[in-house]
Every structure is written in structure tokens, then in C-alpha cells.
Amino acid sequence: MNREIKTIANGLLAVTVTLLLVPAAFAAGPQSVESSGTAWGTGAFRSNGERLYFTATSERGKAITYTSGPASGGWMMMEGRLACVSCHGPNGQGGKHSMGMMQVMDAKDIRWSALQDEFDAEKFRLAVVKGQDPDGTQLKQDMPRWNISNDDLDDLISFLKTLP
Ligand code: HEC
Structure with a gap:
């Protein structure tokens, strides 16, 4: 084969491979993203717990929904789109958020290292699902009160344990 033809042949091969791979990549995408509105590629997060924390979606295929939550200022706009990170922050340490109308929300530090004296897995579940504090x-x-499975809660705890 002379040089020119070889180059064309390689080019054609690359195009063919691309055409074959692109639909495969779509087919291999997330099974279900429901109302989360965003497709997270495989490997975008190091663990399902991390994904839950940042996106309120689970590898198990269900978006984690919630009721309640802050009902004033710009937070209303976030309806259906909050995840733990929105309030507790990327480092899990929480902090104060202004909600407008001079209201301030103080999200707690929920790194497991900060929770562990007061919380175990069951108390964590009661707090997240029912808004029940260990002190009663x-x-x-x-x-917010979260609609989340026990398996997903376990994954979240594992993630919170990785936060320094
Ligand atoms: C819209 C903001 C917001 C989001 C989103 C949110 N939280 Fe919270 N969370 C708070 C606030 C505010 C508190 C403190 C409530 C209080 O002081 O009564 C809190 C408290 C907690 C507590 C109790 C901590 C303690 O020391 O008593 C846990 C556990 C917790 N959140 C876990 C989570 C998890 C897990 C998620 C994600 C599934 C999440 N939160 C999402 C605002 C939020």
C-alpha cells in the first residue's frame, strides 16, 4: 500500500471505530436517572455514597426524593434539586447559609467523625428520614426529610466516614 492510501485507510478505520463506539457508550449509560435530569457516567464518583451526597441519585437507579426543607428565598427554586452537599457543603462541615428575609440556616457538620459520638446507623436513619434528633x-x-433506602443510607455513611 502506498503512503497516501494507507493514511486514508487509517482515517476510515478511525471513523468506523468512532461510529461503533458512540452508540455503545450511550447504551452503557446509567440505567435510570428518573427526575434528576442529569446522567452521571460510570466512574464519575468514587462510590455510590459520594454520588448520593452530591447528586441525590443512587446507583441503585432511584433518585432520592424529599419533603419539607427550607421554604423561603431562593431555596424554593431548588425544589426537587437539593442534595446533601447543597447545605452540608462539599467537605461535610455544614455552615451558615443566608436564605433571604434575614433568615439564616445553620447546617450541621455531618462528617462521621463529628456525628459518631451521638449517632449510630439507626439514629442517622431516623435523623435523615424522619428528622428525629438523637436527643428526642x-x-x-x-x-429535608429524605425518602432513601437503608442500603443507600449505609453507602452515605461510608462516604461520610471518608471525609477528613
Ligand atoms: C436544604 C438544606 C439541607 C439539605 C439539602 C440537607 N440537610 Fe441535613 N441538615 C440541615 C440543617 C439546617 C440541619 C440542622 C437542623 C437543626 O439544627 O435542627 C441538618 C441536620 C442534619 C443532621 C443532624 C446533625 C446533628 O448533629 O444533629 C444530619 C444527620 C443530616 N442533616 C444529614 C443530611 C443528609 C445525609 C443529607 C442528604 C441526604 C442532608 N442532611 C441534606 C440542612 C440540610
């Missing part, structure tokens, strides 16, 4: 009081409405 109800958490403020600013903390």
Missing part, C-alpha cells in the same frame, strides 16, 4: 427533638424544617 425534631430537627428544623430546613433539614
